[in-house]
Amino acid sequence: xxAQDPTLSTTASASPGQPDARRHFLLVLASLxxxxxxxxxxxxVHLLTAGxxxxxxxxxxxxxxxxKSVGKSASIDAxxxxxxVSRTHDTGPLILTAMxxxxxxxxxxxxYDRVIVEIETAAVAPGVVLLWTRADDPxxxxxxxxxxxxxxxxxxxxxxxxxxxxxxxxxxxxxTGDLSRPVTVSGITLMPRERIGIGRxxxxxxxxxxxxxxWGWHSVNFVxxxxxxxxxxxxxxxxxxxxxxxGVYLLLARRARAGVRMxxxxxxxxxxxxxxxxxxxxxxxxxxRVTWESFAGKSWEEKRAADWDGxxxxxxxxxxxxxxxxxxxxxxxxxxxxxxxxxxxxxxIPHTALATKPPEDTKGFRPGDYVLILAPAPGVDYRALDRxxxxxxxxxxxxxxxDPVHFKPQTSALFRVREP
Numbered sequence: 130x131x132a133q134d135p136t137l138s139t140t141a142s143a144s145p146g147q148p149d150a151r152r153h154f155l156l157v158l159a160s161l162x163x164x165x166x167x168x169x170x171x172x173x174v175h176l177l178t179a180g181x182x183x184x185x186x187x188x189x190x191x192x193x194x195x196x197k198s199v200g201k202s203a204s205i206d207a208x209x210x211x212x213x214v215s216r217t218h219d220t221g222p223l224i225l226t227a228m229x230x231x232x233x234x235x236x237x238x239x240x241y242d243r244v245i246v247e248i249e250t251a252a253v254a255p256g257v258v259l260l261w262t263r264a265d266d267p268x269x270x271x272x273x274x275x276x277x278x279x280x281x282x283x284x285x286x287x288x289x290x291x292x293x294x295x296x297x298x299x300x301x302x303x304x305t306g307d308l309s310r311p312v313t314v315s316g317i318t319l320m321p322r323e324r325i326g327i328g329r330x331x332x333x334x335x336x337x338x339x340x341x342x343x344w345g346w347h348s349v350n351f352v353x354x355x356x357x358x359x360x361x362x363x364x365x366x367x368x369x370x371x372x373x374x375x376g377v378y379l380l381l382a383r384r385a386r387a388g389v390r391m392x393x394x395x396x397x398x399x400x401x402x403x404x405x406x407x408x409x410x411x412x413x414x415x416x417x418r419v420t421w422e423s424f425a426g427k428s429w430e431e432k433r434a435a436d437w438d439g440x441x442x443x444x445x446x447x448x449x450x451x452x453x454x455x456x457x458x459x460x461x462x463x464x465x466x467x468x469x470x471x472x473x474x475x476x477x478i479p480h481t482a483l484a485t486k487p488p489e490d491t492k493g494f495r496p497g498d499y500v501l502i503l504a505p506a507p508g509v510d511y512r513a514l515d516r517x518x519x520x521x522x523x524x525x526x527x528x529x530x531x532d533p534v535h536f537k538p539q540t541s542a543l544f545r546v547r548e549p
Contacts, residue, residue, distance in 0.1 A: 153393045156381050161400060164374030168366065173330050183236065183319040185227040187211025190301075190314060192225055204311075210249070211315040216308045223308065224260065226301035227317050235264065235298045235340070237333050242288040242322045246275055246302055247315035255306040257283040262299035263292075272303070288322075296336070338363045338408075341415040363408055371401040441503065444541035445476040448501045451535050451543060456480050458495070462487055463503045473503075489523040498546040500531060511542070518544060 188207040192214070206213045214223060228234045246257055257275040262268075271292040275283035287293040302317065361369075374397045382389050424432045433442045448459065459477050461484040473484040480499075487509055494500075500518065502509055509520040511533065518529040531544035 149387070152385070152387055153382075153390050156378055156385065156387065157393050157396050160374045160378035160381060160397060161370075163377045164370050164372075167373050167377075168370050169331070169334065172334055172361075173327065182321055183241070185317045187314040187316050189229075190225040190227055190317070191229065192223065208313070211247075211313045213311050213313045214304065214308060215311040222258070222303040222305050224301055224303050225314060226299070228298070228300050235296050236319075237336060238263075238287075238293050238295060238297050240321055240333060241319045242286060243320040244275070244285050244287065245318040245320065246283040247318075248281075248283060249313040249315060250310070253307055254281075255304045255308055255312055258303040258305065259285055260299075260301045260303055261293070261297050263294075264296040264298045267298060270299075275302075338366065341412050364405065367401045367405045371398055374401075440540065441473050442476050444501065444503055444537065445473060445482075447535060447537060447541065448499065448543045449477065449480065452480060452499055458498045459483070459501060460485070460494070460498060461501045461503065462509055487520045487522075487527075489527075491527050491529045494529055494546050496546055496548045499534070500529070500544045500546060502542045502544070504540055511544070516547075 188209070188211060190212045192205045192212075204213075204215045212225065214225075216223070244259055246259075248254065248257065254277060259273045259275055261271050263271070273285050273287070273290065273293075275285040278284050300317070300319075302314070304312065304314075375394055378393060378397060379389060381387075382393075423435045427435065430446075433439060436442065445461075452459065457480050459480045459482040461473055461477070461482060463473060463484050464486065474482040476482075502518075509518055511517070511531075512519050512528075515528075516530060516532055518531045520527050529546060530549050531546050533542070534545050535541075535543040
């Protein structure tokens with residue numbers, strides 16, 4: 130008998146495993162594609178059925194111009210029905226903003242084509258102007274006047290508006306005219322387009338998933354992404370995609386009678402992990418670029434001024450220069466959120482600082498204490514007639530004798546408490 134060819138023998142013994150590995154690879158690839166299609170199909174159905182209208186209740190609106198352009202003549206109060214505003218005389222437009230967090234609440238202008246503002250007033254209705262800023266040009270503010278319809282609401286159509294496009298990162302309204310009698314802004318509503326094509330929805334989904342966080346309060350290892358709209362974050366999306374893909378793989382493997390390989394399931398999980406890690410790496414590069422542009426080549430003081438709390442830092446530094454090197458008691462009146470208050474007090478070291486909203490009474494103040502008021506003014510006024518700070522407390526009007534030390538327009542004011 131002829132001797133068997135060793136080459137043929139080797140090929141024959143190795144070949145049974147190769148088709149099986151290729152088959153499972155193709156099953157994994159098909160499962161990943163099918164899982165992605167199922168995920169997008171679910172998102173598209175949700176977008177079509179949810180309406181995706183965005184609404185801001187009046188009490189959520191903010192008045193950044195309070196204490197600045199409107200000064201002491203304006204009264205702004207949040208109530209259950211909305212935001213009630215009034216002023217004693219005309220001092221220019223009163224601006225109300227809707228988006229507290231531009232990154233998380235940003236949206237694609239192409240998804241919305243109409244804005245409705247509801248205002249309650251017993252007097253002559255004010256003029257209403259819509260204001261917005263775009264991500265591609267954040268320093269420019271665009272505007273469009275609203276018209277009152279038969280129902281009394283202020284409405285504006287934005288379809289085809291030359292400046293209503295790209296990603297909107299700022300939205301608000303300006304009230305003009307007579308506001309001597311109280312006017313209540315009930316809310317602002319963005320109405321979606323009646324028809325949104327599959328291509329536009331696909332583009333919107335990926336725009337939100339690709340939105341980079343930059344620096345924020347959370348850890349750099351934590352990826353959020355997206356906005357607080359109808360689109361889920363990329364972390365949740367990848368998790369659902371992996372689960373769907375594994376489910377599809379189990380069905381295909383059973384139907385093809387190929388058996389289930391744990392290596393294939395691990396491979397699907399690994400693909401999702403690597404994709405999420407790639408997005409995290411891209412965000413880290415974005416954070417590094419932002420950091421370089423903001424701080425490279427600057428002195429320590431310039432770096433602190435360029436940080437997110439630079440205005441607060443400068444105000445506290447100005448106060449410290451006038452308080453002297455000896456530790457003093459400093460009470461900081463601020464409307465900032467609790468997280469920011471801690472940073473304000475930290476900047477005041479070596480002085481003993483307390484950042485708070487105006488207290489209900491004046492019992493905790495002592496002669497010689499310094500009081501720093503940060504804009505926007507937290508309901509505190511200075512009465513020059515008797516040299517006193519005044520604000521409303523639980524038991525009426527609080528009067529704190531104090532002398533002015535330093536004043537920086539639209540930023541801060543420093544006072545020193547004196548004997549009554």
